[in-house]
Amino acid sequence: MQNNIKDTNTDFEVKSLDAAMCVNEEEVKLPMWYNLQYLVFGVLFGIVLIKSEVVSWFRIQEMFRLQSFHMFGVIGSAVVVGAISVFLIKKFNIKTIRGEKIIFSDKTFNKGQIYGGLLFGFGWAMTGACPGPLFAQLGYGAATISITILMAIVGTWVYGKFREKLPH
Amino acid sequence: MTIIEMIKQPWPWYVAGPIIGLMVPLLLIFGNKSFGISSSLRHVCAACMPAKIPFFQYDWKKEIWNLFFVFGIFIGGILTAMYLKTDAAVVVNQELVNELSGYGINDYSSLVPLDLFNWASLSTPRGFVLMVIGGFLVGFGTRYAGGCTSGHAIMGLSNLQLPSLIATISFMAGGFIMANLILPHILSL
Numbered sequence: 001m002q003n004n005i006k007d008t009n010t011d012f013e014v015k016s017l018d019a020a021m022c023v024n025e026e027e028v029k030l031p032m033w034y035n036l037q038y039l040v041f042g043v044l045f046g047i048v049l050i051k052s053e054v055v056s057w058f059r060i061q062e063m064f065r066l067q068s069f070h071m072f073g074v075i076g077s078a079v080v081v082g083a084i085s086v087f088l089i090k091k092f093n094i095k096t097i098r099g100e101k102i103i104f105s106d107k108t109f110n111k112g113q114i115y116g117g118l119l120f121g122f123g124w125a126m127t128g129a130c131p132g133p134l135f136a137q138l139g140y141g142a143a144t145i146s147i148t149i150l151m152a153i154v155g156t157w158v159y160g161k162f163r164e165k166l167p168h
Numbered sequence: 169m170t171i172i173e174m175i176k177q178p179w180p181w182y183v184a185g186p187i188i189g190l191m192v193p194l195l196l197i198f199g200n201k202s203f204g205i206s207s208s209l210r211h212v213c214a215a216c217m218p219a220k221i222p223f224f225q226y227d228w229k230k231e232i233w234n235l236f237f238v239f240g241i242f243i244g245g246i247l248t249a250m251y252l253k254t255d256a257a258v259v260v261n262q263e264l265v266n267e268l269s270g271y272g273i274n275d276y277s278s279l280v281p282l283d284l285f286n287w288a289s290l291s292t293p294r295g296f297v298l299m300v301i302g303g304f305l306v307g308f309g310t311r312y313a314g315g316c317t318s319g320h321a322i323m324g325l326s327n328l329q330l331p332s333l334i335a336t337i338s339f340m341a342g343g344f345i346m347a348n349l350i351l352p353h354i355l356s357l
Binding site for chain 1: 191
């Protein structure tokens with residue numbers, strides 16, 4: 001895998017890079033304003049993240065010291081609701097609002113999920129935030145988080161730059 | 169208590185968790201999109217400084233929904249600060265309060281400890297490590313792992329993906345190691 005990592009997809013979050021069958025050409029035809037719905041969903045998500053305190057550095061410290069159930073409850077119940085939703089979508093073959101088949105992409109294992117996962121875990125406990133919460137914290141007024149976000153972008157770029165030299 | 173006063177209180181896990189979980193079907197049904205946030209950082213790189221790096225050579229415009237979503241999270245933060253803010257400090261376990269007070273962290277008024285995360289502390293060793301190195305690790309680690317808490321822990325686990333379970337366990341392991349074994353040394357810097 002090491003020698004052909006350049007052409008191997010290890011990032012299953014970029015749908016247009018998944019198998020060709022997954023490329024949703026209809027998206028291209030949709031007008032730009034259609035994306036505003038995602039802005040609305042993001043607003044809702046941002047409000048939930050802050051009001052439930054899951055973007056609080058203190059709450060993250062509690063979680064990693066097993067001093068509170070709160071974070072585990074949030075993530076656990078989110079996964080349960082998400083899993084039931086995915087199950088129902090697959091079982092009843094639920095379509096999108098525009099009648100398309102809903103596409104799920106399978107992920108394949110690579111060692112990056114362990115090495116990268118550990119490194120992200122370090123960063124999560126240091127900054128008290130994963131990528132989504134960083135933007136919520138910044139919006140809420142923690143201006144210094146702009147430095148953390150900038151460094152997260154730099155970190156992503158450096159990963160891209162040295163990707164072929166890293167064990168996967 | 170009016171509804172708006174109720175919303176202003178910290179939300180319990182059994183309210184917040186299910187709403188976060190519902191983001192999964194919401195994005196799938198309204199746009200055939202898989203929940204995941206950290207890839208937005210990759211799109212920013214691809215859009216702003218691809219530098220001929222193969223990893224950033226793709227049509228990021230096809231993934232622009234992700235940037236709208238992330239911008240929405242930012243706006244959500246602003247709206248919460250404007251209309252749904254409480255003055256009450258976050259209430260955490262007393263053991264944590266005692267421990268942090270030993271490092272001079274006593275301000276619980278914000279999402280992040282203002283004793284650590286402020287412009288002046290950026291030039292102190294511990295502030296630099298937490299903000300600069302910490303931020304770097306979030307970006308580097310999530311992309312190396314191919315996702316973050318949303319993409320792996322929530323979307324991936326919801327879709328019963330074993331690699332996502334491995335990634336989630338690794339996130340947690342990394343967090344436990346950092347918070348319990350390394351962070352005390354960083355805070356003592």
